[in-house]
Amino acid sequence: MGFVLTGKDYAEYIKKAYELIHENGEYVTELDLATGDGDHWSNINMGFEKLVEKADELGEMPISDELKEIGKIMMAVIGGSSGVLYGSAYLAAAKAVKGREALDSQGVCDMLEAMLEAIMSRGQAKEGFKTMIDSLAPAVNAYKKAVSDGKSEPEICEIVKRAAIDGADSTKNMEAVRGRATYQANKGLGHLDPGAVTMSYQIGTLMNCIKEKINI
Numbered sequence: 001m002g003f004v005l006t007g008k009d010y011a012e013y014i015k016k017a018y019e020l021i022h023e024n025g026e027y028v029t030e031l032d033l034a035t036g037d038g039d040h041w042s043n044i045n046m047g048f049e050k051l052v053e054k055a056d057e058l059g060e061m062p063i064s065d066e067l068k069e070i071g072k073i074m075m076a077v078i079g080g081s082s083g084v085l086y087g088s089a090y091l092a093a094a095k096a097v098k099g100r101e102a103l104d105s106q107g108v109c110d111m112l113e114a115m116l117e118a119i120m121s122r123g124q125a126k127e128g129f130k131t132m133i134d135s136l137a138p139a140v141n142a143y144k145k146a147v148s149d150g151k152s153e154p155e156i157c158e159i160v161k162r163a164a165i166d167g168a169d170s171t172k173n174m175e176a177v178r179g180r181a182t183y184q185a186n187k188g189l190g191h192l193d194p195g196a197v198t199m200s201y202q203i204g205t206l207m208n209c210i211k212e213k214i215n216i
């Protein structure tokens with residue numbers, strides 16, 4: 001058992017993540033309007049749309065170069081803080097797997113961990129602040145634990161996906177420390193953080209793509 005995630009696979013993942021983000025536009029915008037200014041979905045959707053346009057080109061690259069290119073595109077296309085955060089995350093991920101043509105399970109874990117560290121440092125935020133970190137951090141922690149517990153790769157994919165989704169769900173009971181929800185009297189309590197939700201879409205889709213590769 002094992003898998004190798006190539007640049008081409010990552011480009012395929014981008015297309016699938018875009019589909020999921022795209023089809024949940026109304027839902028994510030509704031979440032954002034409850035606590036923020038309602039532009040999160042259109043920003044991130046625009047970023048992924050641009051990535052899909054360039055997917056063929058991106059898919060030809062070694063994965064480390066591809067991650068760097070994705071970071072530059074996200075930084076340029078996605079507006080607001082999300083653009084800077086996603087851009088920084090991808091640039092950090094590219095650095096963490098520098099020179100690699102493709103990623104194995106440990107490589108994917110390293111990539112996600114580098115993204116998490118970049119987002120935390122750039123956003124000066126941590127778990128519990130009601131942000132995308134509340135989906136990504138539990139996913140990274142679960143990934144590391146599952147690897148050290150000797151779980152199989154299909155099991156790891158399920159565990160990481162579940163952690164990302166549960167993490168996003170947990171933002172409902174959090175008071176915001178970062179982002180526009182902090183301007184509200186109740187700090188967004190009772191509402192999901194849209195950034196955590198779209199993060200969980202991405203992690204879940206990536207894990208689905210990897211799981212398909214293992215089964216081949």
Ligand SMILES: [Mg+2]
Nearest residue numbers: 036037039040
């Ligand atoms: Mg906004």
